[in-house]
Amino acid sequence: MKYDQSKIRSFSIIAHIDHGKSTLADRILELTNTITKREMKDQILDSMDLERERGITIKLNTATFEYNAKDGNTYIFNLIDTPGHVDFTYEVSRSLAACEGAVLVIDSTQGVEAQTLANMYLAVDNDLEIIPVLNKIDLASSMVDVCKKEITDRLGLDGEHAVLVSAKTGENVQEILERIVTDIPAPSGSNDNPLQALIFDSYYDSYRGVVALIKIKEGKIKVGDTIRFMKTNKEFLVTELGIRTPAEIKSDALYCGEVGYLCGQIKDIHDVKVGDTITLSSNPAKEPLPGYRNINPMVFSGVYPTDSRKYEDLKDALEKLSLNDSSLKFEAETSQALGFGFRCGFLGLLHMDVVQERLEREYNLDLIMTAPSVIYKVNLTDGTQISLDNPSKMPDLSTVKSIEEPYVKAEIMTPKEYVGTIMKLCQDKRGIYLDLEYFDDTRMILKYEIPLSEIIFNFFDKLKSCTRGYASLDYELSDYKVSNLAKMDVLLNGEVIDALSSIIYKPFGYNRGVTLVRKLKQVIPRQQFEVPVQAAVNGKVIARADIKSVRKDVLAKCYGGDITRKRKLLEKQKEGKKRMKQIGSVEVPQDAFMSILSLDEDIED
Amino acid sequence: MKMNKRKINSLYIHIPFCNSICPYCDFTKFLKKTNFEDQYINELIEDIKKTQISFFKFNTIYIGGGTPSCLSNENLEKILIECQKLAKKGTEFTIEANPEDLDDEKLNLFKKYGINRISIGIQSFNTDTLKMLGRKSIDFKSLIKKVKKYIKNINIDLIYGLPNENIEVLKENLKKFVSLNCSHISIYSLTVNPGTIFFNKHIKEIDEDQNRLLYDYICSYLKDHGYDNYEVSNFAKNGKYSKHNINYWKCGNYVGLGAGASGYIDNKRYTNTSNLNKYLEHKDRLSIEEELTKDQQIEEYLMLNLRTKWGLNLEEFNARFGLDLLEVAKDYIQLLINKKLAIINKGSLCLTHDGIAIMDSILLKIFNLINL
Numbered sequence: 001m002k003y004d005q006s007k008i009r010s011f012s013i014i015a016h017i018d019h020g021k022s023t024l025a026d027r028i029l030e031l032t033n034t035i036t037k038r039e040m041k042d043q044i045l046d047s048m049d050l051e052r053e054r055g056i057t058i059k060l061n062t063a064t065f066e067y068n069a070k071d072g073n074t075y076i077f078n079l080i081d082t083p084g085h086v087d088f089t090y091e092v093s094r095s096l097a098a099c100e101g102a103v104l105v106i107d108s109t110q111g112v113e114a115q116t117l118a119n120m121y122l123a124v125d126n127d128l129e130i131i132p133v134l135n136k137i138d139l140a141s142s143m144v145d146v147c148k149k150e151i152t153d154r155l156g157l158d159g160e161h162a163v164l165v166s167a168k169t170g171e172n173v174q175e176i177l178e179r180i181v182t183d184i185p186a187p188s189g190s191n192d193n194p195l196q197a198l199i200f201d202s203y204y205d206s207y208r209g210v211v212a213l214i215k216i217k218e219g220k221i222k223v224g225d226t227i228r229f230m231k232t233n234k235e236f237l238v239t240e241l242g243i244r245t246p247a248e249i250k251s252d253a254l255y256c257g258e259v260g261y262l263c264g265q266i267k268d269i270h271d272v273k274v275g276d277t278i279t280l281s282s283n284p285a286k287e288p289l290p291g292y293r294n295i296n297p298m299v300f301s302g303v304y305p306t307d308s309r310k311y312e313d314l315k316d317a318l319e320k321l322s323l324n325d326s327s328l329k330f331e332a333e334t335s336q337a338l339g340f341g342f343r344c345g346f347l348g349l350l351h352m353d354v355v356q357e358r359l360e361r362e363y364n365l366d367l368i369m370t371a372p373s374v375i376y377k378v379n380l381t382d383g384t385q386i387s388l389d390n391p392s393k394m395p396d397l398s399t400v401k402s403i404e405e406p407y408v409k410a411e412i413m414t415p416k417e418y419v420g421t422i423m424k425l426c427q428d429k430r431g432i433y434l435d436l437e438y439f440d441d442t443r444m445i446l447k448y449e450i451p452l453s454e455i456i457f458n459f460f461d462k463l464k465s466c467t468r469g470y471a472s473l474d475y476e477l478s479d480y481k482v483s484n485l486a487k488m489d490v491l492l493n494g495e496v497i498d499a500l501s502s503i504i505y506k507p508f509g510y511n512r513g514v515t516l517v518r519k520l521k522q523v524i525p526r527q528q529f530e531v532p533v534q535a536a537v538n539g540k541v542i543a544r545a546d547i548k549s550v551r552k553d554v555l556a557k558c559y560g561g562d563i564t565r566k567r568k569l570l571e572k573q574k575e576g577k578k579r580m581k582q583i584g585s586v587e588v589p590q591d592a593f594m595s596i597l598s599l600d601e602d603i604e605d
Numbered sequence: 606m607k608m609n610k611r612k613i614n615s616l617y618i619h620i621p622f623c624n625s626i627c628p629y630c631d632f633t634k635f636l637k638k639t640n641f642e643d644q645y646i647n648e649l650i651e652d653i654k655k656t657q658i659s660f661f662k663f664n665t666i667y668i669g670g671g672t673p674s675c676l677s678n679e680n681l682e683k684i685l686i687e688c689q690k691l692a693k694k695g696t697e698f699t700i701e702a703n704p705e706d707l708d709d710e711k712l713n714l715f716k717k718y719g720i721n722r723i724s725i726g727i728q729s730f731n732t733d734t735l736k737m738l739g740r741k742s743i744d745f746k747s748l749i750k751k752v753k754k755y756i757k758n759i760n761i762d763l764i765y766g767l768p769n770e771n772i773e774v775l776k777e778n779l780k781k782f783v784s785l786n787c788s789h790i791s792i793y794s795l796t797v798n799p800g801t802i803f804f805n806k807h808i809k810e811i812d813e814d815q816n817r818l819l820y821d822y823i824c825s826y827l828k829d830h831g832y833d834n835y836e837v838s839n840f841a842k843n844g845k846y847s848k849h850n851i852n853y854w855k856c857g858n859y860v861g862l863g864a865g866a867s868g869y870i871d872n873k874r875y876t877n878t879s880n881l882n883k884y885l886e887h888k889d890r891l892s893i894e895e896e897l898t899k900d901q902q903i904e905e906y907l908m909l910n911l912r913t914k915w916g917l918n919l920e921e922f923n924a925r926f927g928l929d930l931l932e933v934a935k936d937y938i939q940l941l942i943n944k945k946l947a948i949i950n951k952g953s954l955c956l957t958h959d960g961i962a963i964m965d966s967i968l969l970k971i972f973n974l975i976n977l
Contacts, residue, residue: 526813528963528966528967528970529944548814549963550813550963550965550966551813551814551816551817551962551963552813552816552817552820552962552963553813553962553963553964553965553966554837554912554961554962554963554964554965555796555837555965556793556794556796556837556838557793557796557838558837558853558854558908558909558912559850559853560617560853560859560861560866560867560868560869561632561861561865561866561867561876563853563867563869563874563905563909564867564874564876564893564895566908567901567904567905567908570904570908570965570968570969570972571904573965573969574969574972574973574977577969577973
């Protein structure tokens with residue numbers, strides 16, 4: 001590809017989840033012959049199995065390709081993919097920092113949703129040129145005119161000039177490419193300035209060490225240059241440069257405005273920080289590029305290997321994963337019940353889920369995750385304050401003056417007929433009403449302040465089910481407020497199981513306690529001897545259920561032809577038991593530790 | 606070439622035909638079709654003849670099914686002639702039979718060729734239950750009276766724990782059984798296995814607690830009436846244990862002939878194909894053959910021996926596997942004894958009634974302790 005800075009266009013596609021972003025990316029890659037039909041798998045940029053299976057984008061990915069525009073010129077496009085889920089806002093902002101423009105995809109059968117707004121604001125924050133696109137126009141339920149009006153009225157963009165496409169059939173996708181050429185500016189900066197390259201992602205490769213994805217904002221870089229990471233101040237020799245199409249193509253140098261990758265025999269993953277700026281040792285830039293908004297994890301969970309001998313493997317896996325996923329934080333912790341493990345911080349529940357699945361699949365680990373918790377601030381009687389991300393570490397009550405918990409500002413967009421239902425839900429979740437406004441003729445935006453712990457505790461599922469999936473949610477951390485909180489412990493056979501402790505809102509305590517012990521009774525299989533399960537708040541038992549003992553499990557018939565089958569059955573059960581955690585004399589399955597999350601009030605005794 | 610004959614304890618012969626298909630049955634069986642039947646019997650006789658060359662006479666012979674009694678008398682006679690050549694004095698020779706097949710002619714045939722034990726699949730005396738199981742209700746009292754004229758040693762198969770049965774049905778069934786004064790009973794809780802009609806109809810097994818309640822009742826009732834609960838589901842009077850089945854539970858060797866039958870010789874288990882065409886055409890006739898590893902042998906030894914009232918002889922176990930169970934699972938066995946789930950009797954570890962009922966969880970614990 002021939003370098004001409006004025007012919008480079010770097011852009012992201014942003015959208016609410018399920019609005020067709022990845023399918024549109026597929027069509028663009030196809031149309032520009034980046035990927036031939038033969039190589040085409042659905043959603044090519046979603047390279048993780050997990051992404052394809054779930055139909056979501058988790059990790060950003062990039063592709064560089066050529067486009068022969070109608071003006072007779074050949075342009076170089078850098079497409080930087082973004083995730084659509086609320087948990088991954090941080091990833092979106094990282095992608096956007098490497099772009100000059102954004103294609104904002106809106107499902108024309110759904111219209112503007114909460115995440116459409118949130119992602120558009122991110123693009124505006126990054127000074128990007130935004131091209132609105134209405135997708136799914138091939139569907140009968142498409143409402144193009146309504147959506148155009150929404151774009152004009154609600155997003156402040158030019159709705160009349162939105163590109164109407166069907167990513168599925170490919171209809172009119174070419175128009176988007178033309179608009180990218182005409183509307184999105186070429187990257188600014190100059191090859192003559194000192195190097196400033198933004199690291200917007202990185203991953204670990206066992207042969208080449210850390211591979212950093214970079215955008216050259218100023219200057220140029222060559223293989224053989226000695227570079228410096230401005231934040232960590234480490235220096236490395238550049239051993240390889242290239243672009244991703246998405247397949248890697250090596251090149252000797254990267255120039256101003258280009259997007260590519262860099263290797264430098266960097267063995268320690270801690271040396272590379274996403275958001276850092278790379279410069280040349282010989283001619284360093286005066287200052288680094290503005291980094292990213294440093295995002296803090298919102299929910300914390302204990303992650304333990306089921307087999308305690310796999311602790312080191314887990315540590316290794318978390319380090320490699322966190323390189324690729326800088327929003328994942330972790331530190332070692334010990335649990336009496338679960339042994340050695342890590343307290344990990346996640347952006348949200350989906351993020352937590354994704355990390356768990358990646359650890360289990362890509363690193364072949366068998367994990368126990370404890371129920372997620374938020375960070376509480378505990379004010380002690382001596383005037384000091386501690387941050388608490390693990391409920392079992394709650395200090396002795398006599399030393400606690402008050403406990404504060406994080407609240408989020410939640411914006412819920414909903415068809416107006418569900419407003420009453422949602423208000424009831426928010427009140428049940430201890431929400432504080434802020435505002436209610438019309439979005440358009442049929443939809444409203446409800447604003448509440450809600451404790452984050454309640455959002456984690458099945459708020460999203462409840463919201464979806466009570467609005468038949470029509471409401472969408474966006475939230476951001478607001479502040480901490482003092483709440484009437486207490487620690488709830490769970491006792492098995494009379495012993496406190498630290499991994500099952502949680503912080504609860506006291507007035508909800510009795511109900512939560514009762515449902516939790518019932519739930520545990522359900523998920524913990526019968527044991528050889530009866531086991532009492534108790535919930536205790538501040539040391540006082542408030543609920544109890546008994547896990548029954550096994551009463552009959554012997555196979556009725558076992559003759560000549562049954563023996564092999566019976567032995568295999570026992571062998572299978574034996575393997576199943578290995579996946580359980582032995583706590584004292586009780587065998588506890590992995591999902592018991594998460595059962596606090598899925599408490600529904602209607603569990604039968 | 607001179608063959609070296611082997612001494613094997615037991616012979617099992619499978620007859621995979623039935624007059625009707627029972628909704629709970631997951632054995633290898635086919636609706637009876639005469640042409641297949643003739644062909645099958647010819648194949649089987651070939652196999653029996655080969656067995657006569659390769660093996661000495663057996664201590665036990667068992668013809669099971671399917672429904673062996675549904676064969677034509679001609680075919681039955683052909684088989685019995687050959688089987689008799691494999692029996693000696695004192696051989697326990699059992700055949701399974703359906704109640705409605707048992708006329709004097711057939712019983713006479715059985716007796717003539719040395720069958721000395723009969724296992725009758727009555728399943729229930731209750732008319733509603735029989736209807737649900739798709740079986741006929743007949744006058745069982747006169748049937749047993751008739752059978753006894755030919756064969757004294759009678760087993761009756763019963764099923765308990767059908768979804769709509771209450772404990773009264775069970776009590777009535779047991780009472781009727783005892784009144785017939787037969788020497789043996791096998792009584793099984795209904796298990797619903799994939800591939801059966803019950804499974805496809807989503808019939809559910811009764812829950813564990815209810816099952817245990819009924820099981821406790823069965824064991825104590827039969828004990829009170831002189832029946833010895835010598836295995837999980839088997840009870841005998843006057844020492845009339847099933848020697849053939851005891852051979853399975855003692856990990857003895859056995860030869861299996863016919864479609865779907867299994868055999869076990871020198872730690873190798875084979876299973877014949879249950880595909881009738883393949884069996885008849887000698888195509889992939891052996892569907893599974895596996896040589897058990899030492900760990901698998903230990904697992905089977907535990908799971909089979911502990912089913913019986915004689916339990917597991919600790920010295921024999923040690924001699925066979927070089928493992929002192931009392932040593933490696935010391936604390937757990939002590940716990941079982943303290944909780945009255947097991948006893949040590951004459952050098953054997955025996956599960957009590959309470960222990961037998963929850964044998965699977967005890968086995969898994971022991972497997973874990975001895976690192977299987």
